[in-house]
Amino acid sequence: MAINHDRVVAAVRRFTYQADEPCCAYVYDLEALRRHVAHLVSSLPSCCELFYAVKANSDLPILETLAPWVAGFEVASGGEFALVREHFREIPVIFGGPGKLDSELAAALSGKVELLHVESLWELERLAWLAREAGQPASVLLRLNLPLDEVPATSLAMGGRATQFGIEAGRLSECLAWLDLHPEIRLRGFHFHLLSHQLDAEAHLRLLAAYFYQVRQWQEEHRLDIRHLNVGGGIGINYREPDRQFDWTAFSTGLARLVQDKEMERYRIRFELGRYVSGFCGNYVMQVIDIKPCLGRHFVVGRGGTHHFRTPYAHGHSHPFFVLPVERWPYPFARPEIRDAKITVVGQLCTPKDVLATDAAVSHVRVGDLLIFPYAGAYAWHISHHDFLRHPHPAHIYLPLEENRHAANQ
Numbered sequence: 577m578a579i580n581h582d583r584v585v586a587a588v589r590r591f592t593y594q595a596d597e598p599c600c601a602y603v604y605d606l607e608a609l610r611r612h613v614a615h616l617v618s619s620l621p622s623c624c625e626l627f628y629a630v631k632a633n634s635d636l637p638i639l640e641t642l643a644p645w646v647a648g649f650e651v652a653s654g655g656e657f658a659l660v661r662e663h664f665r666e667i668p669v670i671f672g673g674p675g676k677l678d679s680e681l682a683a684a685l686s687g688k689v690e691l692l693h694v695e696s697l698w699e700l701e702r703l704a705w706l707a708r709e710a711g712q713p714a715s716v717l718l719r720l721n722l723p724l725d726e727v728p729a730t731s732l733a734m735g736g737r738a739t740q741f742g743i744e745a746g747r748l749s750e751c752l753a754w755l756d757l758h759p760e761i762r763l764r765g766f767h768f769h770l771l772s773h774q775l776d777a778e779a780h781l782r783l784l785a786a787y788f789y790q791v792r793q794w795q796e797e798h799r800l801d802i803r804h805l806n807v808g809g810g811i812g813i814n815y816r817e818p819d820r821q822f823d824w825t826a827f828s829t830g831l832a833r834l835v836q837d838k839e840m841e842r843y844r845i846r847f848e849l850g851r852y853v854s855g856f857c858g859n860y861v862m863q864v865i866d867i868k869p870c871l872g873r874h875f876v877v878g879r880g881g882t883h884h885f886r887t888p889y890a891h892g893h894s895h896p897f898f899v900l901p902v903e904r905w906p907y908p909f910a911r912p913e914i915r916d917a918k919i920t921v922v923g924q925l926c927t928p929k930d931v932l933a934t935d936a937a938v939s940h941v942r943v944g945d946l947l948i949f950p951y952a953g954a955y956a957w958h959i960s961h962h963d964f965l966r967h968p969h970p971a972h973i974y975l976p977l978e979e980n981r982h983a984a985n986q
């Protein structure tokens with residue numbers, strides 16, 4: 577997705593000029609988010625649905641922007657479910673994630689969750705017990721961990737090898753035998769989420785082809801009456817080489833071909849994407865407080881840090897950023913600056929791990945300038961340890977939708 581920084585830059589300038597201290601903020605472009613999700617939804621084959629994985633960013637303006645476009649929300653905790661139901665009474669919700677509590681299963685049953693993604697036989701036992709108590713059947717997908725010959729190599733694997741996620745494929749027969757004896761649980765299909773950070777469209781298509789093959793085989797072997805296949809999330813953002821993003825056009829056209837070739841049109845194929853939906857619309861902004869040399873390297877200290885924006889540390893990358901010059905200079909002495917150098921951007925925490933970018937080339941940066949880190953709309957604020965050192969939280973700025981363009985069906 578091509579990012580247009582103009583709106584963000586204008587908003588950041590307005591915000592900075594009002595501030596009387598170095599500032600930090602998240603700036604989300606809701607119009608960019610709307611356009612992006614509209615494009616994703618419109619390019620999927622008609623048997624496919626896009627759910628949004630709320631864990632990536634559960635801020636209300638983000639959910640409100642997405643709600644008219646997506647088929648529903650995927651939640652992975654009672655907290656996410658309560659938030660979604662408080663604000664979106666009717667939107668379809670699917671509920672996954674490991675270690676669900678009885679209270680979460682019961683809330684899902686009473687709160688009109690469309691499908692529960694079950695992670696173990698023990699979870700099935702407890703769900704069946706709760707369903708009997710409530711006098712209400714539960715519709716489920718079984719989340720399976722498949723041992724595939726070729727699991728694409730990404731930096732975050734949830735399956736294809738021993739992990740805590742899903743049911744190992746070798747136990748499927750046992751689960752199906754159990755389900756035969758428990759009519760209060762209705763098996764609707766299967767769920768897979770084997771990896772995140774997928775950047776290769778062809779590799780992702782091969783993974784989906786393996787899911788399609790496997791589901792067809794199980795269906796025939798066990799004579800299952802199922803229509804649902806959830807292929808998870810996992811499409812990544814290329815933080816290391818931002819110009820080489822996942823090729824969505826190649827993916828969506830390849831998917832249409834694959835669905836046709838493998839005769840999958842009669843299935844409802846669901847995606848539950850998080851990062852690839854909301855990641856592009858967010859920017860983390862920090863103002864430079866200090867610049868200092870140390871043993872041949874140059875450290876630029878910004879207002880904020882990984883307690884606000886943990887994404888680079890969590891993913892182990894040097895996050896891309898650009899410098900926005902700020903001319904205002906309040907002090908009666910010279911302004912520290914550096915030219916044509918490689919800088920390491922750090923935050924205000926008392927730990928050497930508080931690093932956002934390492935040895936990044938810049939032509940000019942001064943104390944008081946702003947650093948803008950794009951691709952900060954998913955797994956950014958929401959995965960950060962906000963209260964470490966008790967610095968204030970950053971501002972959260974949501975650039976509004978353009979007039980009259982926010983309805984899905986216009």
Ligand SMILES: Cc1ncc(COP(=O)(O)O)c(C=O)c1O
Pocket residue numbers: 629632672673734769771772773808809810811848849850851852
């Ligand atoms: C089961 C499941 N579905 C969907 C997602 C969303 O993944 P992503 O944000 O990589 O699309 C995750 C992320 O961890 C997940 O565990």
